[in-house]
Amino acid sequence: MTTQVTYDPWHAALLDLLHLTQQAQDDQVAECVSAALRPLGLETTCYLVDEEQRHLHPLAEPGKQPPAALGVDGTVAGRAFTTVDTQRVGGGAGSRMWVPLVDGTERLGVVEVVLRRDDCDIEALQDWCESYVGLVGHLLAVKMPYGDSLQQVRRTRPMTVAGELLLSALPPLTFTSDRLVLSALLEPHYDIGGDAFDYALDNEIAWFCVLDGMGRGLPAAVMTVTALAAIRAARRDARGLYAIAQSAEDALRDQFDGAAYVTGLLCELDTGTGRLRYISAGHPAPLLLRHGRAVRELTGGRRLPLGLDDSTIEVAEETLEPGDRLLLYTDGVVEACDRRGEPFGVERLVDLTEQAAQAKLPAPETLRGLAHRVAAFRDGPPRDDAMLMLVEWSVDAARRVLP
Known part of the structure; x- marks a missing residue:
């Protein structure tokens, strides 16, 4: 039947x-x-x-x-x-x-x-x-x-070869778990030279990085993609933060014979405890925001940019509190200049990020607003790529990005 x-x-x-x-x-x-x-x-x-x-x-x-x-x-x-x-x-x-x-x-x-x-x-x-x-x-x-x-629907003008190469290597702009929100944004969208980002979350460990290749255009994109591939290969081989940085260092030196470098911020966050470990390879220090206010820059873990043969890799540590935000950025954000030559600057970036935090804007919308403010401030075409990443260790933040 x-x-x-x-x-x-x-x-x-x-x-x-x-x-x-x-x-x-x-x-x-x-x-x-x-x-x-x-x-x-x-x-x-x-x-x-x-x-x-x-x-x-x-x-x-x-x-x-x-x-x-x-x-x-x-x-x-x-x-x-x-x-x-x-x-x-x-x-x-x-x-x-x-x-x-x-x-x-x-x-x-x-x-x-x-x-x-x-x-x-x-x-x-x-x-x-x-x-x-x-x-x-x-x-x-x-x-x-x-x-x-x-x-094609999402593009309003042609993409450069460098932009196509880098964008094809990047993960989606936003990722969320039940206790973590990670969002990133790149400018300019069609002519990205050397800025990139990556992330992965397995069990309770969130791994994320931002990279900035030397120069602009296709050579910078090739440098950055090389470093990104080396980082992913080492990470997926279950190697630690120190070894991941060394893998990118070795790949750049082998491929470019000391004639190329990539700045980078490589981070590892335990989403169960808030323990953050990071290495800053010639990169701008990330900003730590707590209760809607920027409390300090994370200045530890310094070394030369990846590819410059610096064997001194120090892994710094920080303990986050629930609700903390980390803002990572490349120098193209703070060095964007208006018609008088005044740079956008860290102070202006901090002020705008604090305003977004106090308005409880979701991470993707915070970055969209920041990127548009940088573009409006800048006089003429960008002279460098600009990348922003916002990481929130927060159950409430994770709920805010849900439809």
Whole structure:
């Protein structure tokens, strides 16, 4: 005897989406989302944020006139993106929701959902839409490496070879566990020369680093990618912080014969105890923020930049308190100059970071704001890459980045 299995409309829509996207190309995901939700009386438009995180761009669908791009600042859609919180407009038929589109906690964009019927429990509908769009975010992230269309939507101008090389080697901008938030941002997005970052979390140990290769352009990118690959190889071989730094040192010297160097900050945080161990290889000292205020720079663990044959590797230690923030940055941030030649400076960086901390902005939104302030301050094109990383050891911070 065969048992008939039945599904309610939302479960059926979830199964339809998984079936439709199984062999879909990256540029067909938005069409699959619309097809799966249309039987429920819902019309959708998916938007991806551009590399600059200034505009939300619609994904094209066959037979559908794409709407215009929307600003992240000053729009309801942008508010959904920046706060990672669904925004509702109107009620009944014709009303709409702007639902954050995330891959885990990595912000990708938003999905506009327009209701074409009146007989809905709006609260239950919102719950279902948020869960559904969460799945859409995962599917877009999975499909993105298999085509170029989604990348093209996010780019507003051509990428340099150096930028393509470095960006292809980097992890997602934001990662979150139940007690840690780590977010990073790079400028300029299309012409990155030597700045990079990396992270990994296994068991209770969070490992993260920022790197800055000598010079700009493709030579700097090759230096940085070489150091990054050496660091990952040593880390995945379960070697310690000292050995990881030495591995990057050896790789740079072997490949470039002493003619290249990469500054770096290599960190290891025990998320169970707050014990931080770090090595600073010619890199700006990270800032420690506590209770919304910058309390000091972490100036230990100093050595020459990686590649300059410095065998003196000192591992420094610091004990974090719950709620502490670490701000890591490259010199392109504080050395950006206005038209009078005045640098952006550490003091201005500290002030803006403290304001964001007191406003309890999520880490990704804090960095977006900082990066835009640096760009607005700078006179003309950047003379150097600028990279920011914010690490929060906080259960509350981890909750704030969840949709």
